[in-house]
Amino acid sequence: MEELGTGRTRVWSWALLVVAVVMHEVALEREDTGWLVLMPLAQLLLAGLVVGPLARLSRRDPQPRMPRAGLLLAFAVWIGVLVGSVVGLTRGFDALGLPVPAVLAGLVLIGSAAAATGPFDRLKARLGARPVPAPRAGPRPDVRLEGASLNELSPADALAEIERTRDISLRPLGIPLWSWPLTILALMLVETAVGQDDLLPALAYGALLIPLFALVLVLAVRRTPQIRRPLPGMPLTARLAGMAWIFVALFCVQALPGAFSALRAPLPAVLTYLVTTALVMVIASPLGRLENRLRTRAKTPA
């Protein structure tokens, strides 16, 4: 587990994610209740391992700091519950025979995620809050400052400066409003793609989704070419946008194998997942460069 200490996502975590996707596909094929219960539990465990590097990044959050194991567990449970909700809702609507649009399910999920974020933040604050030293009675201790140039900065000034600069780093950069209609459009595309019996329309819808996915990914994760923040330090809107697109990605995993089945060539879900991921990465990179170039151009006087 010490490998998590670098704060980078390891190759093996992606392999675990692929295993989780395959297990998800297997669970959906089985009608047995045991499989349907055990598979999400196994996925939950795998999700915990995948999220580990992300949780580790949250140590960069200045305060309060949550114990690593607690944060890991909370993230695993949190994401596991969200993933379970997606699967559960989809299957529940199917069982009822109600053709409820995916967009409605998506909105419900986004609302649930928003509701879940508040308690999660409070839990994080409660677990990680550091004891604040009580104000000392009597004269304050002498501060031994070394070097003449340091005298110009009093402890109170230093504390105020830390608060000011920290607020600059944590300033929300904002997710544009138009990213939300894009999210809803993507959910509608997924719903349409799932309903297609023909391969080409389904793949066309899938192809439309990929640039949308990449665009919001660039906004939600990179957002500015000048700084990179740990994910848990993102503003709520960015986290919600990111989560919404995780749901879209999950629906993609569901939709593309269906399209391949229509061609009577049932390629494994893992293959389609890998292709989708690779395409997203290929498209996200030029988009990031374009975003960077536009920003640079905007700053340069004509």
Place this chain on the structure above:
Amino acid sequence: MTLDPVIHAPNRLQLMSLLYPLTEAEFAFLRDHINVSDSVLSKQAAALESAGYLEIRKRTLAGRSRTWFSLTEEGRDAFDTYVTHLQALVGRPLRPPLEDRTP
């Protein structure tokens, strides 16, 4: 109680405080917000790097070389200790970040 002299200098304090909540930041972002020249920032960053508090990496993006800064684990621990000492001296905790404050 001794405040870490490596951190307790105006520009270096700003540099570390800006970097603390971030995974990493680019040279221009830090220079613009600390409001110093390129050479001053480079000098202060080199001082933090030699203390083991800062890691400096160069990357090429869109054909241009850019310098990225990030705090090391040692730097984060040192900054934690520094802030704890400051809070004890001033007699108040850090205010919560602006976005977390309720109106």
